[in-house]
Amino acid sequence: MREPYYCSKDGRNKGAWTHQEDQKLIDYIKLHGEGCWRSLSMAAGLDRCRKSCRLRWLNYLRPDIKRGNFAQDEEDLIIKLHALLGNRWSLIAGRLPGRTDNEVKNYWNSCLRKKLICMGIDPNNHKLYHHLPHQKIPQQPLGSPIAISSESNKNNSNACSSKPSLKSHGTNATNNDDDMNTEKNYAIACTGEETSPMLDLNLKLAFEMP
């Protein structure tokens, strides 16, 4: 027996949060701490369901949230972690201090996926495509197994070399050494050439308990 899903069914507020609502939530959590979201929404005087309160706090109001563009090293880490973990956004975000799973997920879907596609890399399985980037790309079901494969990528160097820069959005492409190294390292990670793909990851991330 599930609890009622969301706010729409009980006439509570939906949509964007107002400044007053934010302030109420912040004030209440400052006083009483996080947790027990159901009672929190009532006790704080918020006409919102617990999920809405929790989401707002975790994704937006928390004081330790880092806002703004993702740095290059953050991008690299997301890509590597995604190759390793798949769509486990909370785990990926857990390795990025100040970033939320929602933010990482949005950034992946809006920016990084496109970058990888432009690089000729399938963002679902992190393999190189076997055709040029501008050609139509077959959609794969989400959640397909992560595969960092060494197979058959020897003819695909053009795909990666033809790619635009792997850079933060809004900046003009300049080929500085960092970007070139990033690109090269990730291509190596994709192809499995030279070394094990994830050697440059701190492997203790994989199964470290919180």
Next chain:
DNA sequence: AAGCCGAGCAACCGCGGTTCG
């Protein structure tokens, strides 16, 4: 100036897993 379109992001929804009585 107005309308269109796409990108980015916040919020919603539905489900699986966990806890507790």
Next chain:
DNA sequence: CCGAACCGCGGTTGCTCGGCT
């Protein structure tokens, strides 16, 4: 052990804004 209540995650939706025509 069982079921209700709750938590947290991941996918999706829809709103806003900026660029373009």
